[in-house]
Amino acid sequence: MKWKALFADIDGTLAEKGEILGPETKKQLTKLHEKGVKIGLATGRPMDRRILEKAGKWDLPFAFDAVIGLNGGDLWIRGEEETQHMNMLSTDSVKKIMKLLEGEDVNAIIYRDGYDDVICTRMDQFIEGSMLRNSSLARKVVPEEMWAEPAGKVEVQYPADQQERILKLLKDNPDPAWITVGTFPGAVEFMDPAVSKGSALRLYAEQTGIPLSDILAFGDMDNDITMLQEAGLGICLANGSAPTKAAADTVTDFVCAEDGVGRHLQKMEQDGEFD
Secondary structure: OOOOEEEEOOOOOOEOOOOOOOOHHHHHHHHHHOOOOEEEEEEEOOOHHHOOHHHHOOOOOOOOEEEEEEHHOOEEEEEOOOOEEEEOOHHHHHHHHHHHOOOOOOOOEEEOOOOOOEOOOOHHHHHHHHHHHHOOEEEOOHHHHOOOEEEOOEEOOHHHHHHHHHHHHHOOOOOOOOOOEEOOOOOOEEEEEOOOHHHHHHHHHHOOOOOHHHEEEEEOHHHHHHHHHHOEEEEEEOOOOOOHHHHEEEEEEOHHOHHHHHHHHHHHHHHHOOO
């Protein structure tokens, strides 16, 4: 079989935020893993034990083989002792980001140690929801603590009605020290320009010897674009953003809530792609 590995985003791709895996997705991933295909997650979330525990929570009969976390700032490969942390924002860059956002109706969030130490500028519904979903340990801090250490990313949450204002602020204040990527409406993430899911996928391919051309990738939002472009076949969910659909090789017939990944894999199986 041509395909040697499959990577998929979590929220909006494999499952709706906080939800379980669809039955067809579970079935198809299990069948592929039994055929020797490596199954990995690619997420904006930090890599920690909670990500690996999703296999059990989703009742999958296998453990994940790899995880791309923090939109490509983290890479974990089964068999390796440590998670690789790459291209973190400097303390000066984090300070500049915080100063840029000063006075705006936003919550800035940094993952110091995965979900075991999350610092933020305010406790709000998003943080409280994350604490429930992910058993996060979050704390509100003064702005100066936000830039006390380098950060894998600065995640910024804001009310949906502030979307146009925040995007204009970012467009009017570009900086070579960072890039910004939208992850879902009402959220944007600041990262080092060298960070992307695509660059982490390239590193995974180099370190495992699996050619990029033999990797399938699923995603739905702008932070998935580079991964879909690097993979041998990049697939966007029907609920994905317009730029992500345009960058993908193909788009699923069904949205995430309709078991989009699993039904697309089922179609590929029926077409003989996995023989």
